[in-house]
Amino acid sequence: MREVDLNVFAAELANGAFVIDVREPEAYRAGHVPGVRLAPLSTPDAVVSALPGDRTVYVICASGHRSGRAAEHLQELGADAVSVAGGTAAWARTGRPIARGAAAEAA
Template sequence: MIQRSRGGASVSSTQAVQMINHQGAVLLDVRSIEAFHGGHIPQARHAPLPDLEKKAASLAKDKPVILVCEMGRSAVGAATKLRALGFTAVSILDGGIKAWTTAGLPLTTK
């Protein structure tokens, strides 16, 4: 079940995996380049907040997008920005990368 938070839809790590596998959701990691290179979710694209609009320009606005940050808070501003740009299916990874790793899910540095 997708929950609503202050920033919009919030999805658990398990829900995110299902959305990636069954709906072709795109992961956008809004953390710093250093944090991203230190370990990120496989298939995630780096899209720091200052570059978010440019990075999102190549995405279909009706395709599910899951925003990832360290703990799930910084992604709120990114979600607001994407919705203002016309994206219709924006979610935030509840608990961010911390929750992902706590759930035992993989990270990559590639």
Template sequence: MKKMLPDDIRKQVQGLGIRHTSAGPFRGVGLKHPGIRFPSAPWLVAVLAVFVLLSSCAPKSGYKDVSVQELQAASEPNRIVLDVREPYEYAEGHVPGAILLPLGQVATQAAQLPKDAPVYVICRSGNRSAQASRTLVELGFKDVRNVQGGILAWQSAGYALER
């Protein structure tokens, strides 16, 4: 392998369309293209950092995660509690007033529910309810709330189950 001298390296770098100024690390490094000016690395990093910061502060579209305490305290008169477990699990005990709609039927049966009412979605531990919550949002439901921890958290909090 041939030992490269600084001039050889500079020629190869220029051939790649990369320019460099010696004003500090990364300063002035960018691509060259006729008629197009590409941003230097520090500027690009700053723009990406601002984008990430703003996107993390933006309101999350979709459903909202809530605790079992928030469900217990919910006082909306038109609220719906949707239990997405299987029928045998529901029969073992569920949140008082909950409607059974197993996860596998959410996409096809959810149209029977009002899309503008608050919908609290619960399952055993919070995994199936998160899936159902995403599906409901995709179907156009406006106020979907995933109950974190599910029935297990409900029972751990000491709340009664209906059988």
């Protein structure tokens, strides 16, 4: 499984990276990285069909565990997927912004 650290992720996000948050809607609404799309692991078929085939997909969760498994699975399906180390919790601990509610469109 490929993984990127928060600094690389932040730079890619600023450049328009395609990012999915694989937590469930309640956790996503409680706090997520701004601009990240909701793509719960509980709906894998919907997630896979919405992924771009020509770009890297960054996968984030709360701590990096679920996103690691999800990125690995997406790689097995042919996607160029990487997990964000430390997840949303690490993002917030570094003082980066957190969005609340359902602002980003679901993947």
